[in-house]
Amino acid sequence: MNLNDLSIMSLYSAMAVYALAFIAFAIDLAKRSAAVDAAAVQTADTHGQGAASVAASASSSAGGSGASTLTMNRLSARINNDATTPYSHSASLRVGMSLTVLAWALHLFATVTRGIVADRVPWANMYEFAMTGTLLIVAVYLVVLIRVDLRFLGTFVTGLVLVLLGVAAVSFYVEVAPLPPALQSAWLVIHVFVASLGTGFFALGFALSFVQLLQFRRESLLADTRPVRLRFLATLPSAATLENLAYRVNIIGFILWTFTLMAGSVWAEQAWGRYWGWDTKEVWTFIIWVIYAGYIHARATRGWRGSRSAWLSLIGFAAVLFNFGIVNVFFKGLHAYSGL
Amino acid sequence: MQPKLGVVGWLRFLWRQLTSMRTALFLLLLLAIAAVPGSLVPQRSSDPNGVTQYFADNPDLAPVLDNIQAFDVYSSAWFSAIYLLLFVSLIGCVIPRTKHHFIALRATPPATPARLARLAGFTTRTAPAGTDAGAAIASARTLLKSSGYRVALYDKAGSVSVSAERGYLRETGNLVFHFALVGILVVVGFGGGYGFAGQRVLVEGQTFVNTLLAYDSFNPGRFFDDSTLDPYTLTLDDFAVQYEAENLNAIGQPVDFTAGVTVTPRGEDPEPGEVKVNGPLRTGGTDIFLLGNGYAPSITVTSPDGSDVFSDSVPFLPQDANLTSLGVVKVPDGLAEQVGMIGFFYPTQETATSGAFFSSYPDLIYPMLTLNVYTGDLGLDEGVPTSVYSLNIDDMTQLTGGKTGVETIELRPGQTLDLPNDLGTVTFNNADPTAAADDLSNSVPRFASFDIHHDPTQLWVLSFAVLILAGLLTGLFVPRRRVWVKAVPQSDGTLSLEYAGLARGEDPALEAAVAAVADRHLASLPSTPLPKSGAAAAGADAVKPAVPAVSTPEQT
Numbered sequence: 001m002n003l004n005d006l007s008i009m010s011l012y013s014a015m016a017v018y019a020l021a022f023i024a025f026a027i028d029l030a031k032r033s034a035a036v037d038a039a040a041v042q043t044a045d046t047h048g049q050g051a052a053s054v055a056a057s058a059s060s061s062a063g064g065s066g067a068s069t070l071t072m073n074r075l076s077a078r079i080n081n082d083a084t085t086p087y088s089h090s091a092s093l094r095v096g097m098s099l100t101v102l103a104w105a106l107h108l109f110a111t112v113t114r115g116i117v118a119d120r121v122p123w124a125n126m127y128e129f130a131m132t133g134t135l136l137i138v139a140v141y142l143v144v145l146i147r148v149d150l151r152f153l154g155t156f157v158t159g160l161v162l163v164l165l166g167v168a169a170v171s172f173y174v175e176v177a178p179l180p181p182a183l184q185s186a187w188l189v190i191h192v193f194v195a196s197l198g199t200g201f202f203a204l205g206f207a208l209s210f211v212q213l214l215q216f217r218r219e220s221l222l223a224d225t226r227p228v229r230l231r232f233l234a235t236l237p238s239a240a241t242l243e244n245l246a247y248r249v250n251i252i253g254f255i256l257w258t259f260t261l262m263a264g265s266v267w268a269e270q271a272w273g274r275y276w277g278w279d280t281k282e283v284w285t286f287i288i289w290v291i292y293a294g295y296i297h298a299r300a301t302r303g304w305r306g307s308r309s310a311w312l313s314l315i316g317f318a319a320v321l322f323n324f325g326i327v328n329v330f331f332k333g334l335h336a337y338s339g340l
Numbered sequence: 341m342q343p344k345l346g347v348v349g350w351l352r353f354l355w356r357q358l359t360s361m362r363t364a365l366f367l368l369l370l371l372a373i374a375a376v377p378g379s380l381v382p383q384r385s386s387d388p389n390g391v392t393q394y395f396a397d398n399p400d401l402a403p404v405l406d407n408i409q410a411f412d413v414y415s416s417a418w419f420s421a422i423y424l425l426l427f428v429s430l431i432g433c434v435i436p437r438t439k440h441h442f443i444a445l446r447a448t449p450p451a452t453p454a455r456l457a458r459l460a461g462f463t464t465r466t467a468p469a470g471t472d473a474g475a476a477i478a479s480a481r482t483l484l485k486s487s488g489y490r491v492a493l494y495d496k497a498g499s500v501s502v503s504a505e506r507g508y509l510r511e512t513g514n515l516v517f518h519f520a521l522v523g524i525l526v527v528v529g530f531g532g533g534y535g536f537a538g539q540r541v542l543v544e545g546q547t548f549v550n551t552l553l554a555y556d557s558f559n560p561g562r563f564f565d566d567s568t569l570d571p572y573t574l575t576l577d578d579f580a581v582q583y584e585a586e587n588l589n590a591i592g593q594p595v596d597f598t599a600g601v602t603v604t605p606r607g608e609d610p611e612p613g614e615v616k617v618n619g620p621l622r623t624g625g626t627d628i629f630l631l632g633n634g635y636a637p638s639i640t641v642t643s644p645d646g647s648d649v650f651s652d653s654v655p656f657l658p659q660d661a662n663l664t665s666l667g668v669v670k671v672p673d674g675l676a677e678q679v680g681m682i683g684f685f686y687p688t689q690e691t692a693t694s695g696a697f698f699s700s701y702p703d704l705i706y707p708m709l710t711l712n713v714y715t716g717d718l719g720l721d722e723g724v725p726t727s728v729y730s731l732n733i734d735d736m737t738q739l740t741g742g743k744t745g746v747e748t749i750e751l752r753p754g755q756t757l758d759l760p761n762d763l764g765t766v767t768f769n770n771a772d773p774t775a776a777a778d779d780l781s782n783s784v785p786r787f788a789s790f791d792i793h794h795d796p797t798q799l800w801v802l803s804f805a806v807l808i809l810a811g812l813l814t815g816l817f818v819p820r821r822r823v824w825v826k827a828v829p830q831s832d833g834t835l836s837l838e839y840a841g842l843a844r845g846e847d848p849a850l851e852a853a854v855a856a857v858a859d860r861h862l863a864s865l866p867s868t869p870l871p872k873s874g875a876a877a878a879g880a881d882a883v884k885p886a887v888p889a890v891s892t893p894e895q896t
Contacts, residue, residue: 177584177593181617181618182618184596248848251816254816255812255816262805262809265805267618273631274793276528278378278383278414279386286375287375287376290372293368294365294369296816297364297365297368300361303362304365327379334386
């Protein structure tokens with residue numbers, strides 16, 4: 001078996017392990033729902049009250065958290081406190097995390113060996129972008145996990161990465177080929193890597209905003225004492241906390257995206273003789289930048305904080321995926337890649 | 341009764357609406373949406389051939405789209421209106437903020453609130469026994485000042501306190517970001533008019549002089565003065581190509597294009613240079629880019645009396661990755677009739693099962709030139725400019741190929757064949773006749789197409805871009821916060837130290853920061869103070885001047 005086969009084998013193994021991790025995370029979400037049910041029964045037994053008391057305690061804890069004496073400086077502690085139903089450990093969650101780390105290691109090995117076989121950075125065609133981009137999505141997730149407990153996003157991250165890798169392996173695979181003259185530049189290393197890293201942060205921001213919207217809906221339903229589905233949401237941080245987290249992740253993505261745009265312009269000037277020419281890919285990079293600029297401004301606009309800004313975060317990431325998956329493949333422009 | 345607004349009132353109302361955050365956000369999102377059509381429909385600026393094709397493919401729809409400037413989205417009235425309104429809104433928002441910020445930069449941190457317990461990160465510590473209130477606050481002041489806070493001391497209702505604020509750079513960065521955006525718009529909008537972009541095709545061995553007439557096409561900015569062109573000369577000495585020949589998955593893929601050139605600045609000695617795809621040559625105030633290349637077969641047409649009526653290397657435009665190329669030869673004078681020829685060039689010719697020729701490799705392994713001959717009116721005499729790359733056959737008669745029944749002229753390098761109707765002969769010259777018979781790798785000259793640009797604003801755009809990034813980083817990540825430390829003597833004789841903070845903008849680490857200030861402050865207080873009787877008097881004297889009722893601002 002040569003190194004190229006090893007890289008492919010390793011990528012397929014990573015996908016299999018990601019799939020297992022996804023299942024484990026899904027089981028964990030089911031267990032969270034069960035834990036919420038158990039807690040509700042307990043509350044009903046001791047206080048003779050139903051879901052309304054859960055809602056009341058949620059709102060009181062959200063309002064009162066600022067006044068309590070805080071010496072903790074780890075965000076994770078605060079986030080766990082923020083959930084209506086405390087929930088931290090389950091075997092499936094630990095299994096899911098371990099499998100994710102294992103899959104990521106295989107994924108990293110596959111990407112690095114691809115780079116060794118090609119004798120260059122492994123991000124010069126669609127297959128390689130997908131491989132490196134998803135590697136960075138998981139890497140960003142794992143690094144953020146060190147500071148904030150976002151394990152509840154495991155299903156999203158492993159699921160997204162699995163789908164993207166699947167499409168890449170089936171539709172975008174190309175054999176190693178030399179770099180065409182247009183890509184022979186140090187900016188390939190910088191521009192594309194930073195763009196992929198920014199995508200990693202936007203992906204996480206998307207997931208957080210998505211859960212924020214679910215959580216907001218749940219909190220609204222509870223406030224009206226109406227029944228709630230997706231009971232596992234009770235073990236997740238409040239909508240306000242999720243919004244703050246999404247914002248922090250997205251502004252890092254925004255700065256990386258700004259840099260991507262500028263580095264791309266410098267490279268475009270060198271390769272094509274102009275720093276900006278409204279090429280289709282440039283157009284979409286600009287559109288994404290404007291959407292996230294809107295997202296950041298929405299946070300400071302009356303009536304737009306909360307769910308409306310969360311929608312912008314979702315639209316922004318949808319545009320990122322569109323820019324990668326549709327513009328690269330179906331749109332005519334200078335960012336065309338030989339054989340994908 | 342409704343009060344009347346009047347003209348001024350209405351203007352003021354409109355201005356307030358335009359500069360509101362809500363309008364800015366609306367315009368931002370509208371800008372994102374307005375940019376989309378330009379990626380769906382080809383644009384004249386980036387893909388003029390695509391626009392022509394679109395008109396041919398959609399003869400009914402295209403004129404309608406053209407009416408709403410869909411092929412010039414980014415210079416259209418509606419797109420411009422959106423971004424100009426956005427920038428007016430931005431300026432209207434940023435100027436008052438700048439004024440506010442200048443005032444804030446010189447202001448004293450505000451008085452300590454009476455009840456710190458209501459504020460973020462509120463925490464208390466008990467000072468070591470015998471600590472003097474004034475000394476404790478003076479020490480907190482030093483600590484905060486050295487941490488980059490601007491500080492002010494207050495003495496109110498029996499408790500001394502220090503009020504501190506930091507992170508003014510956040511708003512500075514924010515404002516720099518927005519002003520730099522305006523800067524880019526202005527520089528691109530007006531400064532772009534002072535440059536030019538020109539194209540020139542050079543065959544190996546040809547020389548170009550940087551003057552207006554020497555360009556194949558030239559697009560000056562509105563304010564460009566062509567007398568400022570620096571007339572250096574540029575010679576294409578050789579054009580080196582390298583195609584992948586070993587990796588079976590990528591046979592024929594280009595690996596390297598290098599144009600070896602000689603540049604001679606006016607009145608100076610020639611200097612060798614190199615232009616590559618990612619490596620422009622910057623000389624004489626211009627940037628020279630390598631944007632394309634191909635073959636320029638050397639063709640000679642000789643009249644029946646033996647004189648050469650045409651002899652030139654004709655650039656053929658590549659049609660596919662293996663450089664099947666299409667070119668046109670026009671012979672207006674010297675023959676019995678005007679002659680035009682449409683030629684195909686195949687660097688490595690092969691024959692498909694259908695009998696059609698194609699090229700299987702982009703380098704010169706088995707070159708072949710085919711020519712279809714036309715006679716009639718070339719259309720050159722009316723003075724209307726015509727493209728050298730196309731032949732208008734409306735007024736011409738085809739003599740070879742197609743339905744004429746006469747075979748297309750097929751030439752290998754070095755071969756000569758007769759033109760039909762005894763018009764004369766045509767020769768496909770071998771540019772390297774001394775090479776071995778089976779080595780045709782240099783038999784056909786190559787051409788390079790250069791883009792030559794001059795853009796005096798580039799450095800300005802880059803500078804503003806750097807300011808944008810720097811402004812963003814400071815505007816988003818520098819926390820703007822206030823911190824207060826208050827010493828409150830307790831009835832039991834101990835001294836309670838209260839700490840609290842206030843976020844001004846996003847500040848996820850505020851509570852941690854207040855806790856850290858409390859811990860560091862407590863650690864800085866002497867744990868074994870002097871005996872109380874002496875310390876009280878001495879301490880009071882020493883600290884008093886440092887605790888004025890209203891302090892002056894101290895910039896850090």
